[in-house]
Amino acid sequence: xxxxxxxxxxxxxxxxxxxxxxxxxxxxxxxxxxxxxxxxxxxxxxxxxxxxxxxxxxxxxxxxxxxxxxxxxxxxxxxxxxxxxxxxxxxxxxxxxxxxxxxxxxxxxxxxxxxxxxxxxxxxxxxxxxxxxxxxxxxxxxxxxxxxxxxxxxxxxxxxxxxxxxxx
Amino acid sequence: xxxxxxxxxxxxxxxxxxxxxxxxxxxxxxxxxxxxxxxxxxxxxxxxxxxxxxxxxxxxxxxxxxxxxxxxxxxxxxxxxxxxxxxxxxxxxxxxxxxxxxxxxxxxx
Numbered sequence: 001x002x003x004x005x006x007x008x009x010x011x012x013x014x015x016x017x018x019x020x021x022x023x024x025x026x027x028x029x030x031x032x033x034x035x036x037x038x039x040x041x042x043x044x045x046x047x048x049x050x051x052x053x054x055x056x057x058x059x060x061x062x063x064x065x066x067x068x069x070x071x072x073x074x075x076x077x078x079x080x081x082x083x084x085x086x087x088x089x090x091x092x093x094x095x096x097x098x099x100x101x102x103x104x105x106x107x108x109x110x111x112x113x114x115x116x117x118x119x120x121x122x123x124x125x126x127x128x129x130x131x132x133x134x135x136x137x138x139x140x141x142x143x144x145x146x147x148x149x150x151x152x153x154x155x156x157x158x159x160x161x162x163x164x165x166x167x168x
Numbered sequence: 169x170x171x172x173x174x175x176x177x178x179x180x181x182x183x184x185x186x187x188x189x190x191x192x193x194x195x196x197x198x199x200x201x202x203x204x205x206x207x208x209x210x211x212x213x214x215x216x217x218x219x220x221x222x223x224x225x226x227x228x229x230x231x232x233x234x235x236x237x238x239x240x241x242x243x244x245x246x247x248x249x250x251x252x253x254x255x256x257x258x259x260x261x262x263x264x265x266x267x268x269x270x271x272x273x274x275x276x277x
Contacts, residue, residue, distance in 0.1 A: 082267070083191075084260035092257055096250045103247050106240050113233055143247060150254045157261040164268035 009162060011041050019049050029056040086158060093154040100147035107140025187263060194259040201252030208245020212238055 014022065025034060026042050034042075039056075046053045114133045123129040215238050222228030 081264055083264045084257055089257050089261065092250060092253050096254055099243065099247055099250060103243050106236065106243050109236050110233075110240065113236060147247065147250070150251060154254055154258060154261075157258055157265070161261050161265045161268065164265045164272070 006162075007037060007041065009159065010035075010038055011045075014038065014041050014045055019046070022046055022049075023054065027054060027057055028060070029058065030060040032060055081161070089154055089158055093151045096147050096154070097151040100144045100151065103147065104140045104144040107136050107143070111136035111140070190259055190263060194256040197252050197256040197259070201249045201256070204252065205245050205249040208241060208248070212242045212245070215241065 017025075022042050022045060026039070026046060029039070031039075043053055111133050114129065114136060117123070118126070118129045118133065219228055219234065219238075
């Protein structure tokens, strides 16, 4: 898993916490419980929320020596997924999200064309013309929602996968 | 395609599904996605080729709908490609989750 993704996931989970809870973690400065990246992220969030970030207590590092090697090993583990590539997943999810808009716009263009055609030929009483307009709009909305859902679904699956790996 | 680890894991049967078969479905889905994209691309190329031929012979009268249709065909192909790719990746991620949970269960027992 890429570092940016891990950072984004830590950021999201820290962002959900109350300011008091973040302040408690920040001031306690327990590096056995939280990684250095997490403190950077907490500092960033607190700065945004309260402006002035209070000083930290002396850092707690009881397992520091052992942790360095273990963390490195853990990071190696985290960068290994067996069945899929997180970068490919993100690429597909982002592209799907973009094409949701593109496909929606193309169908909208089709609907606009049918409408102008119906206006110019005064065919609004023609059921086929009305059906073609409704179909183009409906198809655009349907695929927009499906593609957006697929994009979000992929990210949710990756989140699940990441959490299941941490639990392991 | 997969590492040795994954080959070993694929050999482990799940209670409700066969990992190898699921993995095969994901691989086929990926391959079909490229095929679908290729077919749609060929369709678009054929349409453009027809329009160019008709324009040269003077038989083609520019019509916005024709252009919108070509773009729509191309985008439809890309959308199907993305949906099939997403389906394949989704299956693989689900398998990864399942194996992670199984490993956790194995470690705790």
